[in-house]
Amino acid sequence: MRLLPLTAVIALVVLPGSAAAAAGSAPAGASGFTITDPRIKESSGLAASRIHPGVYWTHNDSDDGPYVYAVDSATGKTVARVTLTGIGTPRDVEAISLGPDGQLYVGDIGDNLNGTWDHVWIYRFPEPKQLADVTVKAEQFTVRYADGARNAEALMVHPVTGRVYIASKSEDKGGLYEGPEKLSASGTNVFRRVADLPWVTDGAFSPDGGRLTLRGYFFAKTYPWKDGKPEGEGERVDAPWQGQAESVTYSADGSTLLFGSEGESSRVVAVPVKPAAGGSASPAPGKPGGTPAPGAPGPAGEQGGGGFTKGAAVLAVGTALVLGAKRLLRRRPRD
Numbered sequence: 134m135r136l137l138p139l140t141a142v143i144a145l146v147v148l149p150g151s152a153a154a155a156a157g158s159a160p161a162g163a164s165g166f167t168i169t170d171p172r173i174k175e176s177s178g179l180a181a182s183r184i185h186p187g188v189y190w191t192h193n194d195s196d197d198g199p200y201v202y203a204v205d206s207a208t209g210k211t212v213a214r215v216t217l218t219g220i221g222t223p224r225d226v227e228a229i230s231l232g233p234d235g236q237l238y239v240g241d242i243g244d245n246l247n248g249t250w251d252h253v254w255i256y257r258f259p260e261p262k263q264l265a266d267v268t269v270k271a272e273q274f275t276v277r278y279a280d281g282a283r284n285a286e287a288l289m290v291h292p293v294t295g296r297v298y299i300a301s302k303s304e305d306k307g308g309l310y311e312g313p314e315k316l317s318a319s320g321t322n323v324f325r326r327v328a329d330l331p332w333v334t335d336g337a338f339s340p341d342g343g344r345l346t347l348r349g350y351f352f353a354k355t356y357p358w359k360d361g362k363p364e365g366e367g368e369r370v371d372a373p374w375q376g377q378a379e380s381v382t383y384s385a386d387g388s389t390l391l392f393g394s395e396g397e398s399s400r401v402v403a404v405p406v407k408p409a410a411g412g413s414a415s416p417a418p419g420k421p422g423g424t425p426a427p428g429a430p431g432p433a434g435e436q437g438g439g440g441f442t443k444g445a446a447v448l449a450v451g452t453a454l455v456l457g458a459k460r461l462l463r464r465r466p467r468d
Contacts, residue, residue: 164384165403172193178239180230192229194227198216212264217270218270224250225241228286238256249282250282251282254273275321276323285302291338298312309327312324328362334378343358343409348372372402373404377394
């Protein structure tokens with residue numbers, strides 16, 4: 134289990150109201166839930182099932198094994214555990230995404246020392262049609278970055294083109310990396326940088342492929358997706374405060390964003406999706422699917438929607454401390 138990032142500790146200590154709110158109930162009409170399976174202690178990715186309504190796929194960050202779990206959002210209980218065979222020992226699994234081919238893509242892409250491993254892996258297997266504990270043979274793809282090894286926690290498969298993207302995680306300047314048109318299991322797949330990004334811990338495409346949402350410890354933004362890359366500065370998303378902000382996905386119908394975190398009995402918080410600029414109007418404030426009225430509780434009961442607008446000074450101090458003490462937070466690489 135990795136150390137809690139210093140920025141998250143600061144948020145929990147200085148902003149206890151926001152952190153406590155994130156652990157509460159999601160707004161009425163949303164599909165937030167609590168993961169109850171004691172085996173899932175480091176949920177680090179989320180992907181909404183397309184064939185099992187209300188089911189979300191997740192996995193542990195590390196120290197677990199080749200397992201992927203299906204969680205029913207109605208109860209928070211695990212309804213299936215998939216054991217992957219045909220791959221090596223997972224090293225640092227950080228992300229999961231569902232492609233247009235009906236297959237789940239699992240990103241074993243973490244590298245906490247930013248260059249310890251000259252390659253990482255992606256595992257792929259068909260989403261099971263039946264929800265039950267099952268063992269499946271997965272394909273394994275070797276990945277290298279064109280500009281050298283780096284740490285990453287976000288993997289996104291475009292729901293129209295099927296192209297795989299990885300977002301690197303860096304205090305200085307992260308990047309979005311585009312994979313080849315089709316992954317090859319017989320050779321190395323070179324991912325090339327196509328855009329600069331802030332510190333990203335996860336990301337997800339909207340079901341129609343028109344938008345990309347990215348989250349970090351202290352931000353969440355949605356970008357229009359045009360010509361194979363995010364466009365502009367993005368629009369802020371009212372995401373919740375979470376101590377170990379690790380995952381995000383769209384609901385299968387695209388109406389809701391689900392934000393998850395690590396930890397035992399971790400809460401997945403639902404946030405209604407705002408329409409794209411120029412799109413149809415949102416439902417009236419306070420109505421199901423609408424944004425909260427001004428001053429009303431936002432996602433998970435937080436005032437103002439929990440959009441990371443509070444404590445700007447705290448964020449600045451936290452960022453400075455992280456940059457100065459990042460070596461203290463890094464763990465030793467696993468063999």
